[in-house]
Amino acid sequence: MRSGACSIRALAPVLLRRWLCGAGARPAHLCGSVRFLSTDSVSAALPDRARVVICGGGIVGTSVAYHLVKLGWTEIVLLEQGRLGAGTTRFCAGIVSVAKPLSVESKMADYSNALYERLEEETGVKTGFVRTGSLCLAQNQDRFLSLKRLASRLKVLGVSCNVIKPKDVARLHPLVNIHDLVGALHLPGDCVVSPPDVNHALAVASAAHGVQIYEHTSVNHVVVKKGHVTAVETDRGSIECEYFVNCAGQWAYELGQSGEVKVSVPLHGCEHFYLLTKPLSEPVQNDSPEPMLSALLRRMPSLESCEIQQLVNCPESFTPDMRCLMGETPGIYGYFVLAGMNSSGLSFAGGAGKYLAEWITYGYPSTSVWHLDIKRFGNLQSSRTFLRHRVMEVMPLLYELKVPRWDFQTGRQLRTSPLYDRLDTQGARWMEKHGFERAKYFVPAGKDLLALDQSKTFYKPDWFDIVGAEVKCCKEAVCVIDMSSFTKFELTSAGDQALQLLQRLCANDLDVPVGHIVHTGMLNQRGGYENDCSVVRLSKNSFFIISPTDQQVHCWSWIKKHMPSDPQLHLEDVSWKYTALNLIGPRAMDVLSELSYVSMTPEHFPSLFCKEMSVGYANGIRVMSMTHTGEPGFMLYMPIEYALHVYNEVMSVGQKYGIRNAGYYALRSLRIEKFFAFWGQDLDSFTTPLECGREFRVKFDKDTDFLGRDALLRQRVEGVTRRFVMLVLEDHDTELDVWPWWGEPIYRNGELVGVTTSSAYSYTLQRHVCLGFLSPTNTDGSPAVVTADFINRGDYEVDIAGQKFPAKAKLYPFSSLFAQQKRRKDNMELSNFQSK
Secondary structure, eight states: OEESOOOGGGOOSEEOOGGGGSSSOOOGGGSSOOOOOOSOOTTSOOOSBOSEEEEOOSHHHHHHHHHHHHTTOOSEEEEOSSSTTOSHHHHOOOEEOOOOSSHHHHHHHHHHHHHHHHHHHHHSOOOOOBOOOEEEEESSHHHHHHHHHHHHHHHHTTOOOEEEOHHHHHHHOTTOOOTTOOEEEEETTOEEOOHHHHHHHHHHHHHHTTOEEESSOOEEEEEEETTEEEEEEETTEEEEOSEEEEOOGGGHHHHHHSSSSOOOOOOEEEEEEEEEEOOOSSOOOTTOOEEEESSHHHHOGGGGGOOEEEEEEEEEEEOTTSOOEEEEOTTOBTEEEEEOOTTOHHHHHHHHHHHHHHHHHHSSOSSOOGGGBGGGOOGGGOOHHHHHHHHHHHHHHTTSOOOTTOOOOSSOSSBOOTTHHHHHHTTEEEEEETTEEEEEEEOOTTOOOOOGGGGOOSSOOTTHHHHHHHHHHHHHSOEEEEOTTSEEEEEEESSSHHHHHHHHHBSSOOOOOTTBEEEEEEEOTTSOEEEEEEEEEEETTEEEEEEOGGGHHHHHHHHHHHOOSOTTEEEEEOTTTEEEEEEESTTHHHHHHHHHSSOOSTTTSOSSBEEEEEETTEEEEEEESOOSSSSSEEEEEEEGGGHHHHHHHHHHHHGGGTOEEOOHHHHHHHHHHTTOOOBTTTBOTTOOTTTTTOGGGOOTTSSSOOTTHHHHHHHHHHOOSOEEEEEEEOSOOTTTSOOOOSOOEEEETTEEEEEEEEEEEETTTTEEEEEEEEOOBOTTSOBOOOOHHHHHTOOEEEEETTEEEEEEEESSOHHHHHHHHHHHHHHHHHHHHHHO
């Protein structure tokens, strides 16, 4: 914390707290740390045992303790190396805003807001809660569009917000210069609080229900035996426990690395600033909304003469993707993490503490938190150099314009295919998924695209025609896509243990002949997807499991969690061993036939089948008749040392068939127009096969009682209350209108009924296609059963940045209908020609 003379102009962006215009007193929460007063003193002995030990006495740790006791937990110990709330919590600016990029983050902030408001009445501790509201300002149309998109999404959550004109900004906050504004978003429910006082209130409430809180107690390391937490070693002795929660903030990384069994907590500390000034000569009301501004003096000229009282420099921990870390760590049962708040700890603490307490209690939180799950990262993101470079990019992005398809520029080329250099020289433009470089599309020789900063847009992108040409080639000739980033496991056993495990984990039947491929979900007890995968039976007791790229840690953890301790059953991650090439298109069979001297027609190589074949000089290539797009073609899985040879051979032979490279943007367009759902985008642990039209992949009558079976049987009887649908936009101008992205509200007959989960332009239909869920309610607010008749009889609209576009909703791919109509037309034309 620094005080004295300082230039306000040097600080941008700055969060300006409401006390800038207060009565002149220094805010109470900055008058020194608030010490928790309990009967436990520094000299008091620690308990020998507890059920849960929480490390970290900031607002995150006390929130976890508070919500655990609300769920009936006892024997909870909270340890703080200094004094409660004396770390980052002490220096928080105090703003609680629901304006967050992700819906789950807005939910957490909205819950925190309500919790902090009622804490004073519950505990008798004043929290400084004032409902000021907040303003998000836009001085260009792109920023205004982003605020409109945010407003649409917040309304889905029931959050009050208003898109307003500049003159309304002046009325709400007289200090703001509005001459260059185009609009703003007003969030009347946002508030400010005193963070240490909220922290103190949570601690008081927790202690009242039996939580033992010890200050000046450092955790040295966590003891892990046979993959389970068993104890916590501190500088004052050992505590046996079943669960440990790492809420150590900027020290969470080091704490995770301190034990014999390392825990990856990918975050890095940064300096974060805000300033306090002396009172203005003409104070405004204390409940005025705070503007969140970067060009401070231009926006609020009256601050030019305002004298700075203090510049506060506080530590904040940031993560590689600007999202917090939450959940149970992979491989260590009972070790939970809640950290890396990216300067939103106060806004998130209440809701995040609630979700983590539910996770510890029930095994899962009450809503999908995959985007925050710590298992979205692996050890590869724990390099200190990587984290340092990435967070230097992340922190300014908190204030940058959020646009679709933005890629981080730091920490790149961490994981690459053996074909990376070859593809790069052919014009590949790259994006990153779980640290793996993947081609988005290929820029033809001689064609220039906009520079990265200029290509940010909510409208038609500059790569539109390039991707369209790749899609056309996939449908009419043959394309090759490097899909080496996919997660790949091999499960083997001496006996039938591998089969029995998969039959228990998978909803589909895996007891199929050798060489067959099965698409299946791995479900939880609620019937929701924990993994969506393709499984190949390589031999009687050997299986090859293919999952989405970002499922590598999560899927591994899920399988290991349910694997029996059997030395004859072995799971191996072979993602790094195999390069995967996807040959898509009707001429793929011709290319492979020439390279393998084997007929690749459907009669000789049926759909969803796998053979080990020779391709060129390379032997033992796993060739699979599937493409993950619904288009004809083959996946080739080969040892990485064969990758360059096989690729060169495919491209050489494929020239006569019009072969070209393609990227993931073409793949996305193809899969969405075919109504293919992807895990992590459309599917999550709360989505069941019955809700997304995949009941045909559930074998209720197989011999093994698979996970989730009972839940699905109940749902089949009671009916589904949410349904995955495909919507094709009508009266939407691709050239002029804002494009859909994901998270757009869906309206049926004028009433909000759902939200989109993904979207893409269909070059086949020449329209935008959105995928999403309908979740209607009855008049009393309870969930309503969704039937095919309900879907087919409605008039639909999709809200894109506040503008509603009509849409047609279907339960099957429009592209199938389009193809049928085209075949009928072609047949009629042929008949007419033959009759002449």
